[in-house]
Amino acid sequence: MSVVTNTTTIGAIDAPSRRNTELMMMVFAIAISVFAYANVGLAMDGSLPSGMFGYGAGLILLGGVAHLVVRKFAPYSDPLLLPLATLLNGLGLVLIWRLDQSPRLIQRAEYLYGSYSPDAPKQLLYSAIGVALFVAVLIVLKDHRILQRYTYISMAAALILLVIPMFFPAVNGAKIWISVGSFTIQPGEFAKILIAVFFSGYLMVKRDALALASRRFMGLYLPRGRDLGPIITIWALSILVLVFETDLGTSLLFFGLFVVMLYVATERTSWIVFGLLMSAAGAVGVASFEPHVQERVNAWLDPFAKSTMAQSDQIAQSLMSFGSGGTLGTGLGQGHSDLIMFAANADFILSTVGEELGLAGMMAVLLIYGLIVERGVRTALAARDPFGKLLAIGLSGAFAIQVFVVAGGVMGLIPLSGMTMPFLAYGGSSVLANWALIAILIRISDTARRPAPAPAPTSDAEMTQVVRP
Amino acid sequence: MNKPLRRIAIFCGVLIFALLARTNYLQYVKADELNTRDENRRVRIERYAHERGDIIVDGGKAVTGSTETKDSDFKYKRVWQDGPMWAPVTGYSSQAFDASQIEKIEDGILTGNDDQLFFDRTKSLFTGDKKQGGNVVTTLNSAAQKAAFTGLGNKKGAVAALDPQTGAILALASTPSYDPSTFAGNSDKDSKAWQALQKDKDKPMLNRALRETYPPGSTFKIVTAAAALENGLYTDIDAKTKSPVPFRLPQTSQDLPNEGSIQCENVSLREALRISCNTVFGKISDDLGNQKMIDQADKFGFNKDVFTPVRATASIYPKDVPPQNAMAGIGQASNRATPLQMAMVASAVANDGKLMQPYMVANRQSPSLDNIYTHEPEQLSQPLSGENAQKLQEMMKTVVESGTGSNAKIPGVTVGGKTGTAQHGLGNSENPYAWFISYAKTDSGSPVAVAVVVEDSEATRDDISGGGLAAPIAKKVMQAVIDSKK
Numbered sequence: 001m002s003v004v005t006n007t008t009t010i011g012a013i014d015a016p017s018r019r020n021t022e023l024m025m026m027v028f029a030i031a032i033s034v035f036a037y038a039n040v041g042l043a044m045d046g047s048l049p050s051g052m053f054g055y056g057a058g059l060i061l062l063g064g065v066a067h068l069v070v071r072k073f074a075p076y077s078d079p080l081l082l083p084l085a086t087l088l089n090g091l092g093l094v095l096i097w098r099l100d101q102s103p104r105l106i107q108r109a110e111y112l113y114g115s116y117s118p119d120a121p122k123q124l125l126y127s128a129i130g131v132a133l134f135v136a137v138l139i140v141l142k143d144h145r146i147l148q149r150y151t152y153i154s155m156a157a158a159l160i161l162l163v164i165p166m167f168f169p170a171v172n173g174a175k176i177w178i179s180v181g182s183f184t185i186q187p188g189e190f191a192k193i194l195i196a197v198f199f200s201g202y203l204m205v206k207r208d209a210l211a212l213a214s215r216r217f218m219g220l221y222l223p224r225g226r227d228l229g230p231i232i233t234i235w236a237l238s239i240l241v242l243v244f245e246t247d248l249g250t251s252l253l254f255f256g257l258f259v260v261m262l263y264v265a266t267e268r269t270s271w272i273v274f275g276l277l278m279s280a281a282g283a284v285g286v287a288s289f290e291p292h293v294q295e296r297v298n299a300w301l302d303p304f305a306k307s308t309m310a311q312s313d314q315i316a317q318s319l320m321s322f323g324s325g326g327t328l329g330t331g332l333g334q335g336h337s338d339l340i341m342f343a344a345n346a347d348f349i350l351s352t353v354g355e356e357l358g359l360a361g362m363m364a365v366l367l368i369y370g371l372i373v374e375r376g377v378r379t380a381l382a383a384r385d386p387f388g389k390l391l392a393i394g395l396s397g398a399f400a401i402q403v404f405v406v407a408g409g410v411m412g413l414i415p416l417s418g419m420t421m422p423f424l425a426y427g428g429s430s431v432l433a434n435w436a437l438i439a440i441l442i443r444i445s446d447t448a449r450r451p452a453p454a455p456a457p458t459s460d461a462e463m464t465q466v467v468r469p
Numbered sequence: 470m471n472k473p474l475r476r477i478a479i480f481c482g483v484l485i486f487a488l489l490a491r492t493n494y495l496q497y498v499k500a501d502e503l504n505t506r507d508e509n510r511r512v513r514i515e516r517y518a519h520e521r522g523d524i525i526v527d528g529g530k531a532v533t534g535s536t537e538t539k540d541s542d543f544k545y546k547r548v549w550q551d552g553p554m555w556a557p558v559t560g561y562s563s564q565a566f567d568a569s570q571i572e573k574i575e576d577g578i579l580t581g582n583d584d585q586l587f588f589d590r591t592k593s594l595f596t597g598d599k600k601q602g603g604n605v606v607t608t609l610n611s612a613a614q615k616a617a618f619t620g621l622g623n624k625k626g627a628v629a630a631l632d633p634q635t636g637a638i639l640a641l642a643s644t645p646s647y648d649p650s651t652f653a654g655n656s657d658k659d660s661k662a663w664q665a666l667q668k669d670k671d672k673p674m675l676n677r678a679l680r681e682t683y684p685p686g687s688t689f690k691i692v693t694a695a696a697a698l699e700n701g702l703y704t705d706i707d708a709k710t711k712s713p714v715p716f717r718l719p720q721t722s723q724d725l726p727n728e729g730s731i732q733c734e735n736v737s738l739r740e741a742l743r744i745s746c747n748t749v750f751g752k753i754s755d756d757l758g759n760q761k762m763i764d765q766a767d768k769f770g771f772n773k774d775v776f777t778p779v780r781a782t783a784s785i786y787p788k789d790v791p792p793q794n795a796m797a798g799i800g801q802a803s804n805r806a807t808p809l810q811m812a813m814v815a816s817a818v819a820n821d822g823k824l825m826q827p828y829m830v831a832n833r834q835s836p837s838l839d840n841i842y843t844h845e846p847e848q849l850s851q852p853l854s855g856e857n858a859q860k861l862q863e864m865m866k867t868v869v870e871s872g873t874g875s876n877a878k879i880p881g882v883t884v885g886g887k888t889g890t891a892q893h894g895l896g897n898s899e900n901p902y903a904w905f906i907s908y909a910k911t912d913s914g915s916p917v918a919v920a921v922v923v924e925d926s927e928a929t930r931d932d933i934s935g936g937g938l939a940a941p942i943a944k945k946v947m948q949a950v951i952d953s954k955k
Contacts, residue, residue, distance in 0.1 A: 103542070313508070320504070322495040322503070324500070326496055339511075366488050374478070380474050381471055400484050412491075
């Protein structure tokens with residue numbers, strides 16, 4: 001008999017924490033970002049940028065704090081999530097700073113607003129707040145299962161967040177903003193996490209009812225009406241969001257999220273069929289009478305058509321950005337992705353990656369996103385409680401869908417919808433929400449990978465010793 | 470729950486894979502197509518990202534340049550020295566309004582993108598030199614150009630001067646002119662300047678030397694005389710012709726009048742040209758008939774476009790009924806000619822009957838100033854025999870020595886010429902055009918032939934005559950060429 005007595009079948013004994021791996025990866029992520037920053041400066045002005053020290057120091061500080069907090073509060077968590085997020089955030093800052101230098105965008109801002117203020121410092125501030133939120137989540141949320149208690153509160157909060165923008169004026173055709181003074185937030189980003197929490201809680205309780213209490217009809221299992229109720233409600237809501245806020249991306253994201261989580265919870269393929277049918281019905285219905293959506297679809301079908309170009313040449317410009325990047329790209333700071341003008345550093349930031357880092361850079365960035373999703377799915381697989389499993393797959397599924405919808409939109413693979421590339425794009429709400437998302441995933445993975453505590457020695461144990469003959 | 474989780478993992482993988490496939494498709498498969506689209510501003514940004522090559526005159530002097538712009542993503546814009554004077558030669562090159570003439574035709578050389586410059590581009594790829602455009606060396610003579618431009622002054626008109634022995638264009642002026650520098654960029658100011666030029670009633674952007682056709686008037690009598698000699702209608706220029714006064718236009722009851730009270734009945738060819746008899750040449754044209762006149766005009770270059778390499782509009786000797794044909798023989802009716810065409814007529818006579826292909830690009834140079842193209846003079850046709858050419862030279866000499874073209878006399882130089890006053894407008898109501906074509910001749914052949922047209926509606930009608938308005942300008946141009954050869 002060894003010294004360690006383990007009577008559970010769960011978890012590995014003395015799992016390596018991998019915190020040093022994480023530290024190495026963090027160093028790597030920050031070094032790449034700082035080099036990229038130097039690269040932009042050298043390409044655009046021929047000298048190292050003056051803010052390089054401050055930028056590097058800021059990134060090291062943020063990354064360092066995040067790492068130390070993970071080391072202290074989530075020692076067994078996944079070692080890749082934090083460095084990957086840091087790398088994307090750092091690269092995003094470099095790209096935003098690079099676009100800040102664009103004479104075209106400066107001219108445009110001065111023409112439209114009479115003044116120009118760079119976005120990179122603001123984004124650095126948002127990143128700092130984002131990391132602070134990350135730290136706060138890790139410290140406050142000792143166990144992700146606590147979130148289960150807030151299932152219905154989450155739903156209420158998410159609904160409120162989603163509905164509020166209807167009462168604010170549309171910005172560039174989409175009502176997805178709440179603006180208070182000069183402060184604007186995009187509530188959809190936060191709603192995404194809240195909805196995932198609600199669904200995890202709801203489905204964990206109802207999954208058996210949904211999966212089993214059903215009638216068979218034409219080879220499909222039709223669930224009971226009372227179980228289906230909330231699902232129909234959410235479907236209707238996402239359609240409403242689409243109609244009233246003309247926000248294609250958010251409704252697509254939510255609906256995808258619901259389908260994914262329902263399928264995972266019930267293990268019934270029929271949910272996917274339902275989901276697809278419902279989303280198809282919703283999309284066709286809305287597209288047939290909502291001009292904003294029609295425009296998007298037309299722009300997607302023929303981005304170079306005269307009528308499309310007259311309205312907005314963003315997609316065309318974005319495609320040409322990707323084209324001119326070619327295999328290796330023009331080099332940071334040497335492209336003309338700023339020709340996209342509006343939202344060049346937000347929704348369309350990927351075009352700058354495409355043009356200046358080329359196909360190689362695009363593949364790398366997409367693979368980084370792919371890795372984050374993969375680590376999230378792994379966390380879901382490793383999680384030992386159904387709530388954690390559902391939450392992890394919900395969050396990483398939402399992340400994957402968001403990446404696909406945004407990247408697919410700017411690359412002309414699917415119609416464009418207004419959402420931001422997580423971490424890369426300029427925008428406070430997006431950075432904050434995604435740091436929180438990563439924090440929750442790290443928390444779940446920490447719980448999942450944490451070795452089970454050694455069972456307390458009991459006197460019973462002695463009593464039940466096998467008696468040797 | 471793990472089975473659906475794995476399926477969702479595959480689904481997420483498919484999403485990422487779709488993005489990877491799409492980016493490969495866009496950036497590898499479609500890259501070329503996207504990069505060459507008209508909508509792609511990068512093409513133009515690249516085009517203006519480096520200095521354009523120069524257009525050179527006098528074998529070494531640049532009349533163009535490039536200047537850096539601050540307010541645009543097009544880094545360099547074109548500037549011209551003496552823009553209005555050289556505009557008919559260079560054309561324009563604007564960031565907003567494209568380009569014309571040499572700037573357009575030789576664009577590949579000037580931007581450095583031409584295939585002929587492939588090795589230069591490859592070389593600079595390795596040496597890291599800044600990309601540069603090549604130069605276009607023209608045949609233009611700045612002294613002659615200046616004489617032509619200042620000679621025209623504020624009158625409307627055009628001058629074309631050729632070297633008869635090679636066909637090299639020495640001067641090409643058109644007034645009123647424009648300064649291409651005013652709209653070379655793409656700012657609002659440039660756009661306003663362009664709009665103003667487009668709306669200008671005087672059409673300053675019209676290249677009158679190459680693109681405007683005028684009735685050539687009496688200067689066309691040179692062609693008619695050449696046709697008479699070539700077809701053997703008359704052989705001796707001093708023998709009496711069979712030409713009555715008045716000469717009745719065939720098939721009509723109308724007489725072809727002479728100017729004033731000049732004595733034209735049965736005069737010799739030399740005398741007829743000296744005093745510019747309409748009756749004599751109208752009758753020659755009628756005697757030869759429309760087809761022979763067309764054939765002779767064609768040999769001088771009429772009825773087809775001339776490429777110098779800038780295109781010059783085709784001059785027209787029309788297919789016509791006999792009365793109109795007789796009128797066309799004295800340069801009226803539907804007979805139209807560009808100044809360049811009439812300079813070609815004078816140059817063929819001066820060059821003993823050989824008409825050389827007019828050209829203005831002598832060399833093209835790579836950015837490293839190596840010649841990558843040199844023009845070889847090339848004969849276009851032989852409108853008349855050497856013998857007949859000399860007879861015509863005699864006649865044209867008489868015009869200047871003791872006839873209507875005496876204003877073109879240059880001391881110590883043999884000058885031959887012909888005046889013209891072309892009627893135009895409905896019922897000849899508008900002020901006529903003043904023409905003068907001439908050549909100078911020295912011991913080593915003829916260095917210059919020139920055509921001048923002045924369409925001045927300001928002058929009073931009686932003052933307008935080829936000898937009075939146009940001949941002095943031609944004289945200055947010829948003088949400038951001769952002086953620069955010394």
